[in-house]
Amino acid sequence: MERIEGMISDIVFKNEDNGYTIAHLANSDNEIVIVGCMPTLSVGESIEVEGKWVNHKTYGTQFEVNKFMPVTPSSLEGIYVYLSSGMIHGIGEKMAKRIVDKFGVDTLNIIQNAPERLKEVDGIGSKKINQIVKSYEENRELRNIIIELSPYGISPNYCMRIYKKYKNKAIKIINENPYKLAEDIRGIGFKIADNIANKIGIEKDSKDRVSQGILYTLNQSLGNGHTYLPKNILLQEASKLLEVEFTIIEECIISLAYDQKVHIEKVNGEQLVYLIPYYLSENGVCKQIIKLAQFEFENLNIDIEEEIKYVEEENNIKLAQNQSLAVKEAIENGVVIITGGPGTGKTTTINTIIKIFENNKKEVILAAPTGRAAKRMSETSGKEAKTIHRLLEMGYATDSEELQFMKNEEDPIAADVIIIDEVSMVDILLMYSLLRAIKPGTRVILVGDSDQLPSVGAGNVLKDMIESNVINVVRLNEIFRQARESMIVVNAHKINKGEPLFLNSKGKDFFFLRKGTNEEVMQEIIGLVNERLPKFYKLDKLKDIQILSSMRKGDLGVTNLNNELQKYLNPPQKFKVEENFQKRIFRVGDKVMQIKNNYTKKWENEDKSDSGEGIYNGDIGYIYHIDKDNKKIYVLFDQIKIVDYGYDELDELDHSFCTTIHKSQGSEFPVVVIPITWAPPMLLSRNLLYTAVTRAKKLVVLVGDVKYLEYMIKNNRINDRYSNLSYKLNKFREEGLLIK
Numbered sequence: 037m038e039r040i041e042g043m044i045s046d047i048v049f050k051n052e053d054n055g056y057t058i059a060h061l062a063n064s065d066n067e068i069v070i071v072g073c074m075p076t077l078s079v080g081e082s083i084e085v086e087g088k089w090v091n092h093k094t095y096g097t098q099f100e101v102n103k104f105m106p107v108t109p110s111s112l113e114g115i116y117v118y119l120s121s122g123m124i125h126g127i128g129e130k131m132a133k134r135i136v137d138k139f140g141v142d143t144l145n146i147i148q149n150a151p152e153r154l155k156e157v158d159g160i161g162s163k164k165i166n167q168i169v170k171s172y173e174e175n176r177e178l179r180n181i182i183i184e185l186s187p188y189g190i191s192p193n194y195c196m197r198i199y200k201k202y203k204n205k206a207i208k209i210i211n212e213n214p215y216k217l218a219e220d221i222r223g224i225g226f227k228i229a230d231n232i233a234n235k236i237g238i239e240k241d242s243k244d245r246v247s248q249g250i251l252y253t254l255n256q257s258l259g260n261g262h263t264y265l266p267k268n269i270l271l272q273e274a275s276k277l278l279e280v281e282f283t284i285i286e287e288c289i290i291s292l293a294y295d296q297k298v299h300i301e302k303v304n305g306e307q308l309v310y311l312i313p314y315y316l317s318e319n320g321v322c323k324q325i326i327k328l329a330q331f332e333f334e335n336l337n338i339d340i341e342e343e344i345k346y347v348e349e350e351n352n353i354k355l356a357q358n359q360s361l362a363v364k365e366a367i368e369n370g371v372v373i374i375t376g377g378p379g380t381g382k383t384t385t386i387n388t389i390i391k392i393f394e395n396n397k398k399e400v401i402l403a404a405p406t407g408r409a410a411k412r413m414s415e416t417s418g419k420e421a422k423t424i425h426r427l428l429e430m431g432y433a434t435d436s437e438e439l440q441f442m443k444n445e446e447d448p449i450a451a452d453v454i455i456i457d458e459v460s461m462v463d464i465l466l467m468y469s470l471l472r473a474i475k476p477g478t479r480v481i482l483v484g485d486s487d488q489l490p491s492v493g494a495g496n497v498l499k500d501m502i503e504s505n506v507i508n509v510v511r512l513n514e515i516f517r518q519a520r521e522s523m524i525v526v527n528a529h530k531i532n533k534g535e536p537l538f539l540n541s542k543g544k545d546f547f548f549l550r551k552g553t554n555e556e557v558m559q560e561i562i563g564l565v566n567e568r569l570p571k572f573y574k575l576d577k578l579k580d581i582q583i584l585s586s587m588r589k590g591d592l593g594v595t596n597l598n599n600e601l602q603k604y605l606n607p608p609q610k611f612k613v614e615e616n617f618q619k620r621i622f623r624v625g626d627k628v629m630q631i632k633n634n635y636t637k638k639w640e641n642e643d644k645s646d647s648g649e650g651i652y653n654g655d656i657g658y659i660y661h662i663d664k665d666n667k668k669i670y671v672l673f674d675q676i677k678i679v680d681y682g683y684d685e686l687d688e689l690d691h692s693f694c695t696t697i698h699k700s701q702g703s704e705f706p707v708v709v710i711p712i713t714w715a716p717p718m719l720l721s722r723n724l725l726y727t728a729v730t731r732a733k734k735l736v737v738l739v740g741d742v743k744y745l746e747y748m749i750k751n752n753r754i755n756d757r758y759s760n761l762s763y764k765l766n767k768f769r770e771e772g773l774l775i776k
């Protein structure tokens with residue numbers, strides 16, 4: 037039996053007769069679906085459930101509840117979480133437990149009114165008491181948040197997140213607009229915010245509530261990649277959420293449009309509703325691409341054929357017809373897209389383009405959407421490549437607390453040619469930020485593989501641009517001899533075409549190991565990564581091998597795989613310091629991943645002779661040192677960058693012995709191991725398999741049941757995204773604004 041604690045964020049179904057309930061339970065790790073007899077459950081309630089994971093044929097992985105019990109936020113657990121949260125200097129988890137064991141519910145009262153009594157706890161002397169009292173005072177705001185929000189069922193853990201986000205403005209913000217919590221705090225949904233609003237006395241059909249519900253619905257849809265929602269879909273979704281009539285929602289949509297919070301666009305008689313930044317970005321991308329593409333360049337006075345020949349001789353290759361075409365298009369046009377799968381010569385083409393421009397004294401700048409993709413581009417081109425964020429000089433403007441791009445139309449990037457790699461990962465907002473910072477006259481070359489997973493953020497930018505037929509596109513479709521020898525490359529192309537794969541050819545680099553149950557798959561993966569692969573291929577088990585899973589939850593999901601793999605790949609040892617944090621163990625030597633962009637996170641090398649800023653979503657590092665006294669974990673990224681994380685920043689780190697396929701986008705690893713087992717159909721998709729397989733450079737090992745592999749190859753149901761970019765590019769062209 038497993039136990040999970042969390043807060044009820046949604047009740048999906050309740051049978052009033054027998055109490056059978058389906059609900060969402062959210063905690064700091066994730067949100068899960070729980071099912072069982074829980075007749076008294078209400079949204080916002082903190083509970084602990086006991087039961088087991090099951091796979092439902094239609095609804096996927098669920099937690100079947102045997103027993104559930106309420107957790108009162110002001111209970112000992114709450115006080116313990118508050119004390120051990122890292123907010124109170126001088127108290128760690130063990131000390132917090134000793135204090136709570138000693139004083140129980142009276143703990144906070146003792147700290148405030150009789151701190152001397154803390155001496156009754158082992159390990160606390162006068163110095164520590166002073167520290168505790170001082171930070172207790174400093175934490176007045178957090179305490180107030182806990183007191184104020186506890187009655188709404190918000191646990192201290194969430195209070196801490198709220199505090200971290202809003203600091204001392206928290207109470208004011210929540211009282212003015214409790215719905216902001218749903219937008220800003222991971223794990224708090226609209227329903228919980230709505231619960232607070234309800235208790236504050238906000239009416240069900242009040243304009244504020246309905247407007248917030250509409251904005252929330254649109255914000256949620258961004259998570260599915262949509263840049264807008266058709267009005268009829270928005271009405272349905274919002275009325276499900278708000279339980280009010282369509283007419284009220286419609287009125288509020290109009291008034292939101294009037295207040296310039298949303299934009300309503302009519303397309304072929306249908307109304308589409310956008311959040312403003314997404315509307316501006318979609319239009320902005322169209323306009324800017326047009327300007328860049330329409331620019332009439334002065335003749336470079338070069339013989340392109342000769343230039344290509346020169347580079348070919350220098351590198352002892354002969355470009356394929358489409359590679360030469362790509363080079364020509366790049367030289368003659370303001371904008372070109374070069375697309376192709378693995379091994380089709382994108383890198384070779386980019387390098388030829390760079391050489392020709394540089395031979396002609398043109399300044400070429402390279403960039404990619406992630407740190408890892410930029411690093412790889414630097415390695416393959418031998419020339420510095422930046423992240424797009426760095427290229428756009430993300431930073432703080434004077435008098436502003438918001439991070440923004442310093443490069444824009446007023447201060448554009450100075451370059452003759454800008455080449456962007458891995459464009460499939462660029463979302464609509466970033467594409468607009470990039471294009472608006474490029475002045476007409478600069479050539480833009482966008483390179484990517486449109487069959488990879490689309491960007492995490494909204495939009496389907498690369499695919500839409502290609503499908504629009506408005507921008508010059510060169511498709512590289514020849515797989516070169518050298519690449520053809522790799523079954524990884526050959527099979528990747530087969531996956532794309534929906535064909536059966538070549539598996540287990542002797543001496544090759546693509547294997548499928550058949551295993552039946554989840555337990556067998558798990559044991560096989562552990563055996564492979566811990567012993568057989570490192571021994572046979574002389575690999576470093578942590579650095580060279582990456583396990584990728586399509587899911588977070590379940591036996592073979594990322595969370596569980598990480599827990600299991602940690603036991604084998606970095607087991608506890610006497611000299612290895614470790615720290616428990618929210619049910620996870622962080623241990624020196626652990627492989628970890630930064631899970632959100634942190635543009636201002638500082639790093640230094642060991643002797644402090646080099647330093648910089650920025651650790652990005654998906655960056656992988658290793659725990660290097662844990663300083664328990666100062667509550668800090670030091671992580672080493674890229675072999676030189678040492679970054680310290682306070683215990684209150686550990687929600688930015690995940691273990692990464694195994695990561696999701698989504699997070700692996702833009703990265704490459706020598707060896708990739710992927711469990712292939714049952715998962716919800718949307719996670720058994722062709723492009724997820726394609727992205728996972730193409731991350732490997734030397735070896736792919738799939739472990740599981742071949743029937744799911746076959747299902748994935750056939751399942752080409754790409755989750756459609758609402759995006760209007762392709763349509764708009766065409767519209768502009770029809771109106772004569774774009775000369776192809």
Ligand SMILES: Nc1ncnc2c1ncn2[C@@H]1O[C@H](COP(=O)(O)OP(=O)(O)OP(=O)(O)O)[C@@H](O)[C@H]1O
Pocket residue numbers: 353354355356359376377378379380381382383384385516517518519
């Ligand atoms: N015109 C060519 N003639 C012969 N070999 C080529 C040619 N172009 C590329 N190759 C070779 O084909 C292989 C794949 O090329 P390249 O690395 O440029 O492709 P890519 O599309 O960037 O691949 P990936 O996405 O897998 O990195 C390399 O070994 C490269 O040397």
